Amino acid sequence: MCDICVMTAVKEQMLSRRGFFTAGAAATAAVALSSGATTPAMAAGHGGVVDMTHMMDETFPTYFGEPGISYEATANFAENGFNLNVLTVMEHTGTHIDAPLHFSADGLSVDEIPVESLVCPLCVVDIAARAADDPDTQVTPDDLSAWIAANGEIPDGACVAMYSGWAAKARSDGFRNADDEGVMHFPGFHIEAAQMLLETGAGAIAVDTLSLDHGPSADFATHYAWLPANRYGIECIAGLDQMPAAGASLVVGAPKTGRGTGGPARIFGMV
């Protein structure tokens, strides 16, 4: 398995699929290659690219519970000859990043995060079995120590991702998992794990849930520990079930919105 040099594999895939972009083939591929689907090359153990992004529309769950995006179709093909929407988007909707500015007075806004920080090694910390029994569980320093014991030091610039299995719930009430008092129950990073990672060169943490902090958090302790140090976060990431614990890379396609505190992003997993 080529775990780094995915560009070569992707080009080889394309060469093997001349005509891929004809209308019918592309439409079929779009269905087959929805969020997190593996490529033919990956299935053959050859390396490839995974879409680590949920489709985002007005039905996607949000932290605050209200729809995160609304659409105004200002042109349509039948009447105007083209389609165009004006979107109203809460920055922290769908698969998105938290820029340092989200929880600091003057941290980096999303446009200020350099592209080198958005292309990074991926470390996957698997707590899915525990999360299945306890939705409030958290990534702890012990989890990180176990990952390091198995895989070596956290690479500089890495994104350390919590895999809790929550992405599979993204289209159900189980994603927010709110109780009768409205308190949500989903996993996140414990502040002590964030503090441990601040001692490394890790550049980002990612969760497959709605918040870096676990659902019942009342104080956003992990957000306040992590983001003001000018490191960034990713929430609602998909596709971690298809990524190795170590050796893959992420490309985090976050639009370059001036003064942005974060925003929806297309995230690529390169294996």
Place this chain on the structure above:
Amino acid sequence: MCDICVMTAVKEQMLSRRGFFTAGAAATAAVALSSGATTPAMAAGHGGVVDMTHMMDETFPTYFGEPGISYEATANFAENGFNLNVLTVMEHTGTHIDAPLHFSADGLSVDEIPVESLVCPLCVVDIAARAADDPDTQVTPDDLSAWIAANGEIPDGACVAMYSGWAAKARSDGFRNADDEGVMHFPGFHIEAAQMLLETGAGAIAVDTLSLDHGPSADFATHYAWLPANRYGIECIAGLDQMPAAGASLVVGAPKTGRGTGGPARIFGMV
């Protein structure tokens, strides 16, 4: 020069810059690594990543002339302990993609474009010298033939990009370059060039101007030739001045908005 396997180079850069993500270093890097800046590794001829994205805010020029984005700050750090905006965004603002659905009744929406199509070889067609004399100039079949004679066939899945030098004008009236009648003057792809590329496996065309069609176009002929074939476009791309004619790759980070006709994207150039 390693022109494909950029991941290795990026990791090596990170290893050589342990502590990069401390607050001061990151802030400095964010300034130094603004749109299109080269990385230290690239400067040393080692391969790296280029930000091919303009910063987008309410001052960025748009095709229709109105601001493409507006901000509502619904929380601020001083009063709420965190910053958060709700953005109203015309889909075709800043460095963005045109999904096939933009100019077709039922083409692929942006969320339906598979990630394999968003990681692609880059072919740069340089018409900057001609555009300096004639802002209405267009990429022609002759330009494509000259590129092929110099560099070989267009790779399957490639993004063929027009480099006209227009990105340098992005913060001036010269970007729209409207005359007294409001007709814009900037370069684009001639429909015959688009038709020639439809005979290849190219997956996308890109321009460093506001439209795939040149400014004075009254009929969007190139949009109508290209997008309904379920190939996509990129407008307002930056950084082409730093890319080779052949051998580099793009990663097109377009958020996965359901029913989206396109949208602002973070675009990475891998050399």
